[in-house]
Amino acid sequence: MSDVSLTVNGKRVSGSVEDRTLLVHFLRENLGLTGTHVGCDTSQCGTCVVHVDGRAVKSCTMLAAQASGSTIVTIEGLANGAELHPVQAAFKEHHGLQCGFCTPGMIMAATDMIARHPQGLDEATVRAELDGNICRCTGYHNIVKAILAASQAMSKGAKGKAKQAA
Amino acid sequence: MYSVNYHRAVSVADAAKLLKNGDAKLLSGGMTLIPAMKTRLAAPSDLVDVSRLKDLQGIKVSGKTVTIGAATTHYDVSADDKLRKACPALAHMASLIGDPAVRYKGTIGGSIANNDPAADYPAALLALGATIITNKREIAADKFFKGLFETALKEGEIITAVSFTAPAKAAYEKFRNPASRYAIVGVFVTKGKDGVRAAVTGAGEDGVFRSREIEAALAKAFDASALGGIKVPAKGLMSDIHASADYRANLIAVMAKRAVAAANA
Amino acid sequence: MGIEGVGARVARKEDKRFITGGGRYVDDMVVPGMKHAVFVRSPHAHAQIKKIDVKKAQAMPGVIGVLTGKELKADGIGNLICGWMIHSKDGSPMKMGAWSPLAVDKVRYVGDAVVIVVADTKGQARDAAEAVEITYKELKAVVDATKAIQAGAPQIHAESDNNLIFDWEIGDGKATDAAIKSAAHVTRMKIVNNRLVPNAMEPRAALGHYDKAEDHYTCWTTSQNPHVARLVMSAFYNVAPENKLRVIAPDVGGGFGSKIYIYPEEIVCLWASKKTGVPVKWVADRTESFLSDAHGRDHVSTVEMAFDKDNRITGLKVDTIANLGAYMSLFSSCVPTYLYATLLSGQYNIPAIHANVRTVYTNTAPVDAYRGAGRPEATYLLERTMETAARELGVSPAELRRRNFITSFPHQTPVIMNYDAGDYNASLDAAMKASDYAGFTRRKADAAKRGKLRGIGMSCYIEACGIAPSAAVGSLGAGVGLWESAEVRVNAVGTIEVLTGSHSHGQGHETTFAQLVNQRFGVPIDSVSIVHGDTDKVQMGMGTYGSRSGAVGMSAIAKALDKVEAKAKKIAAHLLEADEGDIVIENGEVKVAGTDKSLPWFQVALAAYTAHNLPAGMEPGLKETAFYDPANFTFPAGCYISEVEIDPETGVTDIIQFVAADDFGNIINPMIVEGQVHGGIAQGIGQALLEGAHYDGSGQLLTASYMDYTMPRAGDLPSFKVSTSNTPCPSNPLGIKGCGEAGAIGSPPAIINAITDALGVVDIAMPASPSTVWSAIRAKKH
Structure with a gap:
């Protein structure tokens, strides 16, 4: 034990x-x-x-x-109390999930992916980086869309915060 | 998974001592060992976790000499700025292993100790003419990889680092198994002060090997065109539901060509 | 359309729990005292069981019970059945071999369940499972259906000679033969439809709980149709009478057909719970899922398509051998018959069709419906043949299709179906435009300059959804009716619960069904709850498969809403002192048309429950139920075009673009419909390029994990261009056709047509993996 x-x-x-x-x-x-x-x-x-x-x-x-x-x-x-994490919100907004079973792993992988690419993501990179996450429902189309949108939202958010700090 | 006793080593010496327990095995990233244990294909009595040993982690580049701690993860190899300058081919190779979550955990030491015939690192180290450093000695890569899942490691011996001289040119091209994402064929080519080396993983019935045909052709001219009409023999290559030996032989030639082109780019 | 009504792109209500980790799947369920089960499965494809010794296993730490098929039989648990009777053309009934939930005398495929072990932990149960000693006498196995019906093949069931289950036909053989004989041209092909493993991401699971005090069973199970599960477990497997058995299918992580059927495990877990006195949970490993989930497809066919001198199809003759595996799964018999051969007319006017189908036992996992079920096999056969015919006849694939399209409706095909509506030219036009079909020649030349082989392929599919009406399917052999039920409960505060017999395992019913209610009463969708998946809450229902939840399930809800609306209007008319005919319900208000008199929706609901002032003789309350039995199937159709580029050095196929133009009839939520299409296309591309279940000659499944079975990954697929051009379905009140399976049905031939176009070959096997493509290129060179 x-x-x-x-x-x-x-x-x-x-x-x-x-x-x-x-x-x-x-x-x-x-x-x-x-x-x-x-x-x-x-x-x-x-x-x-x-x-x-x-x-x-x-x-x-x-x-x-x-x-x-x-x-x-x-x-x-992942969420900040009642406020969804931007990746969670993007999955919902862009219909990046159907049965929901792969979703938690997808979202956790996606937040990490976005963090590793502070310069932003493109579709090819998102698809390559999802190699370790399998979804049987969505054909990945809307997952990719959601991650790209979240990445954009988060970099905007980060820039906004940086501006505020400056 | 069968029952197992977990130990977290506090030093390499401690790990060596713990390894004397029953049928103990070292646990580093665990990306191969734990799946094998889950499916009960591996059943060590004890696991000795070396993944947190600071002595085994990190990448040092001094001049042309590169030293990588055995417990350095694939991600850290792929993302290391010094290495990306000194030997970008190896950093790139590490970025092709498994998937991002696997690369965060899997380690270079674990990969070469396991010597999976479809793993990437064995090809890299063989082509780089690397030295494998253990708690007991140093072993040349040429002598280290001994066939399927077999290495020159002796009982109780622990890999602590690998080291090599960065070659002038190098590249790795991998053709992935569509299902497992391991290499069906991976070819690592180097051109260094001792000449050209081309090591092939994923294809050989006895595991990683150097392709004499490719090395001979590239020794004449380190250029993709030198491999134009090359015929790689299918004899001795694996055949399975994903790829016949003939297909693998073709892929070796194609991947080698592309690797040389990338190395020259 | 309001912002939450029919046609609105509303984000899904159910997502909240899934994106925050709050989904509740069977494996998440915990019952006090619950223990864990592991099944001992046959390692042999075909063997006699000589002896089972459980003594050692019983003595292992934590073990509560080790139970065998003999004990199960002794307790009167029945055999599994196939619920659709098919008769051979000689009139004899199909030969259903006995399938005991735990094998007793013989095992017939690798993975056949033999013993259940129940222990405190799953690890202990697995340890003990390894200690169960079973002595087998191995028998010769056969995995290929075409070999299994040959003389001298191993005999799998005593009930069937030569492993033949039935030899069935449909259509007019004589007329078809005559058409072929007098044809100006006949295209002939052998078509193989590869075996697939459904692979819902949530593995199958069951939790059986016997309550001794109440003599009552509860079963949590990964089911697409919990009511059918209860019915079958009560009526055929003698687990318990229906009133003593509650079946709950909570959140289910994908189904794709594989979770329609009642498998041995849920029956055995329920029985084992009574036997051991503890709740018993079983959750499949992925490899266990590969071995024991019902597989899909696995057809071998020959086809002859006859044309007159004007390139019009005059006849189609098909001969199919379908592998049904070791046992007949619940709906296995209808897949290669009424869901397959009845669709062989495709989108085309074909005066004469004849299809002969033989179904066969082999020593492989049972085969049943998998997304599309029969319709992908029909579409693949037809659209590959059309492509080949176009090449042989030297006409463009689009032109040949257009020439043969059905253009007037209703259209009676020679194979039962009566198409009610469609516009096949519209879909083809839309797909050709979206894919810039006209620019392909230029793109092909550009690719050639880069050393790449470029190809384009199309597929015009039709499918049939919402199988119905019940009387018709009953006459064809179905053991169940195919209607749906609904109950609409308006609460006293105006919020609404909708109870439905449909089951959502990814389809988004909690949102789309609520949109339907919103459209009707203006109640916000957050005030509408969809209740499903529990036999104690919802009255009898038929579940979700065959793209039926929209066309059938929602139509039932619409019918119940009609009744609620009528009663609400009566109440409002009474309260507002107006004529019932003048009452309209808009945006949550119940109004008298043309006046400023109105009541908020909730006041009408409240009035129904306070019952202080109702029209004379009216019962209190506002709750209505309905059953809906459709008048006909629905017929979604469309055109898919794919463009591929092949690397001749490695055989790798890149999908440059994939275009889908579908006709789904009316659409409730376009976002969800598109999602269904995306997922279906991914599975179709998976079939065409990546996936294939592969048994070796001894019956071992070589593709029993993701290490060897290629699941489509994000990097294997492009983004898809999808659109719809819709003709409303006249056969149901909502005009819905169904969209769940189209993607998987239409896409495989589009891909293979593109690859064969690129390579300049007639055919290539699915999956067209890089090694297969490379071999085809090499064979062509030599």
Whole structure:
């Protein structure tokens, strides 16, 4: 058994789990954060993506014990209270989801993608960077649209803030 | 996944000690090992996590000499400014591994220790004539990769870094398996002070290998045109539902041509 | 159209929970005392079970129960059935082999469930599953349907000779033969439709809970049609009578057909819950899904298409062998028959058609409806043949199609269907314009300069949605009716609940159904709740498949709304002292036309419940139910054009553009309709370029994970150009045709027609992977 302590969505949490417990199962079963999903066995589908220490990783390919000491953000912790994160808002506005199963992982991957490309994104880059997230419903058309829109909104937002600071 | 005991090493020496537990295995990024454990294809009794060891992380470039810590992630290799100047081909290669989430976790040491016949790093290190540094010795890449999932590593030996001299020219071209995104064929070519090297991953029945045919042609002229009529033999190449040996042989020639063109660009 | 009414591009209400992690799927459900199940599955494609020893497994840590098929049979649980009776042309009924939810004597495909293990944790259940000792005697297996019907092939079921399930025909054989004989030209092809795995992103799951005190079962399951699940589990599998069985399909992560059927796992989980005394949850791994979800397609056909000297089609003869896998899944028999051969007239005037269909057992996973179900197979066969014919006849593919289009409606085809409305030229025109078809020659020449092979291909599809009416499908062998139910409950404060038998697993019903209500009463969609997926809440319903929720499900709601509206008007007329005929409902106001007299909507609702001042004799309350049974199928149609560029060195196909021009009839929410088309196209492109389930000769599935089965990724696809040009459907009150499957139906031939055009070959196998394309290029050179 391992003692696992983490900061998840801003809260300190801990638990004692079998060493073989995957982070995704710790989140879902011990913490009840069921927004993070499992859609494959081979670390490819990306429905399990969460942020660990600021990086979007697959929580199905990491032991809870490995993550101990880390800071984690899941889909449940992305919005700022009632205010949706710009990526969440863009997915809704542009119909970037249908059944919703891949959506949390998509959104977590997309926020990371946007953060890695502060200069902005183009369609080809978005499509290439979605290699680790599989969606069966949308044909990706509106997901790509949503991410591009969110990226634009966020860079505008960032510029606005920079202006204010100046 | 079968039951397993997890240990987080505090130093390389500690990791070496922990490795003596039962059938222990090192855990770095875990991008190959954990999926294998989930499907019960791998069943180590103990896992020794070295991913947080600071000694194993980071990229140093000094003159033409590049040293990369074993637990450096693919993302960090792909995004390192010093490396992108010294050996852009390797940074580019790292950006083609798996997907973004995998690149954040997977490490160079883990990749070469596993020596998957379709992994990218083995081709790079072989073509770069790199040296694999362990807690016990230094091993030339030519002697390190020993066939499918086999390396020269001895029991209890831990890769701490890899090092190489940045070549004058280098490039990597990868043809991905449409499903797994591993290489069906990946060709890494280099032109350095010791001549031309061309290493091929994804294709060989015995794993990564240097293509004598391509190296011989490029030794005459390091130019895509030198590979114009080249025939890569299909013998010894893998055949599966995604690609026949003939198709792989063709792809080796095509990827090599494109890699040379990119290296010269 | 109001801002939230019919035709408005309204963002989805349900998204809020999905984008914040608040979706509730079966695996998210927790019941006190719940334990976890793992199924022991056959590693062999075909074997006798000699012995099952569970002792070791039972003694493993955490194990609560290890149960076998023998115990299941002893408790009277029935075999799985196929719910659509098809008779062979000799009049004999289809040969349905016994399918026990847990195999007893014999296993017939890799993945066949044999034992269920229930333990405290899933890990423990898996550990124990490995300790179950099963002795098999392996038998020879056959995976290819064309081989399975040959003499000497391994016999899979005692009920069927030579693995033949039925040998069925439709149309006029004599007339068709005569047409072929006297034809000016006959195009002949062999057409293979590759086997696919549906791969909804949420794996199948079931949670069975037996309440001993109430002698009552609850089943949470990943179902597209919970009521049908309850009906079948009660009536055929003897799990429990319907009043003692509640089936809940909460948020479901995609279905695409694969979650229509009742599988062994939900039955066994319910039974195991009673047997072990604990709630039992099972969630499939992805590989388990690959092995045991119903697969799709897998047809091998020959076709002859006859033309007169004016290039008009005079006859079509088709012979199809359809692989149904190891057992007959719930609707497997209707897919290669009434959902396939009845669509073989396509968009064309064809005076004589004959199709013969043989369905066959093999040692592979059961095959059933997958997005499009029969219609993609018909479209692929027809549109590949039209393309080849155009090339053989030396006419443009567009011209050949135009010459043969049906242009007057209604149109009776020789294969049952009566097309009610359509404008096929309009879709073709729209698609050719959007794709700049005229500029293709120039683009091809440009590509050639860059060393690339460019091709263009079109596909004019028709499909049939909202299978109906019930009496007609009953006469064709269906075991169920295909109507839908609705209940509209206006609350005393004017908010509204709509209970529907349709089930949303991505289609956005919570939004579109509310838009329909908004259109009628002006109530904001946030004040309208759509209730579905629970047999305790919603009366009998038929679920969602075959693109039926709009045409059938919403029509039922419209009918219930009619009744509510009529009663509300009566109440308002009484309160406003006006004539009932003068009452209109607009923007949330109930008004007397031509006056300033009005009441807010909620006051009418309140009046219905206070019942202080109702018209004489009127019952209190404002709640109405309706059942809607359509008069006919609906016939969405359209034209898809794809343009590809091939790298001859590697065989890689890039889709340069993909254009879809559809006719879906009236549209409630264009944004959602476009989303359906996008997703369908991606699956169609997947079939054409990427996906294929591949068994080896011994019956092992070689493509049993995403490492080997190529799922379309974002980088494999372009953005799509979609548009609609609509002719309202005259067969239902809303004029809706349905849009859920069109993309998957129309796109594969458009892609393959483009690739064969680029390569200058007659045919290429799907999926046209880089290696397949490269091989075709090489074969052509030599």
